[in-house]
Amino acid sequence: MNMCDRCQDKVATIILTDDWQERLCGDCFNDMVSAEMGVMLEAMPEEIAVNDYSGTRRNFTVQRRLYPNGIFLEAVADIEYGYQFAVDGELECNQSELFQKLIDKVKRGVSKRFIKVGEFPNGQKYHSIIDDEVVGRIDHDEMSSSVPMIVIDGQPYTWEQLGEMVKSYEGFQIQMKFFDMTD
Numbered sequence: 001m002n003m004c005d006r007c008q009d010k011v012a013t014i015i016l017t018d019d020w021q022e023r024l025c026g027d028c029f030n031d032m033v034s035a036e037m038g039v040m041l042e043a044m045p046e047e048i049a050v051n052d053y054s055g056t057r058r059n060f061t062v063q064r065r066l067y068p069n070g071i072f073l074e075a076v077a078d079i080e081y082g083y084q085f086a087v088d089g090e091l092e093c094n095q096s097e098l099f100q101k102l103i104d105k106v107k108r109g110v111s112k113r114f115i116k117v118g119e120f121p122n123g124q125k126y127h128s129i130i131d132d133e134v135v136g137r138i139d140h141d142e143m144s145s146s147v148p149m150i151v152i153d154g155q156p157y158t159w160e161q162l163g164e165m166v167k168s169y170e171g172f173q174i175q176m177k178f179f180d181m182t183d
């Protein structure tokens with residue numbers, strides 16, 4: 001793990017390559033862009049908690065990144081393969097409105113459940129799709145290089161598990177559409 005070249009305090013997550021290479025943490029990167037672009041970053045909560053479709057509390061860390069063309073906010077659940085949401089805005093945007101947009105997106109995102117667990121008479125559990133619709137995030141499956149992990153309802157499903165659920169729709173049509181995290 002590399003530490004930030006500027007503050008020597010936090011883990012470097014960004015590598016800048018110019019005439020020389022500099023490794024920066026998120027905060028130092030934001031400070032640098034903020035100074036260069038003349039944008040003041042407003043104070044913002046670093047953590048948020050919202051209740052999901054079942055009333056379960058979900059904790060998120062909020063990360064902010066400033067780019068020459070805008071501000072990017074991301075809420076990442078504090079569990080592996082959990083929920084993630086992101087929004088972006090112009091550099092001159094109202095930052096508290098942008099943060100509110102992120103909160104709204106998180107709340108909306110966790111309020112709807114797409115997969116339910118059922119049980120066969122023999123006690124074996126199965127997953128099925130509620131309301132013929134699934135929205136999720138494509139993640140990397142550590143165990144397999146050939147198929148992705150799909151995160152739905154803030155939890156991971158393997159490609160095979162999703163396939164099992166889709167099998168019950170044999171004879172139906174399917175529409176697949178991919179969106180950027182900020183859409």
Ligand SMILES: [Zn+2]
Nearest residue numbers: 004007025028
């Ligand atoms: Zn730093």
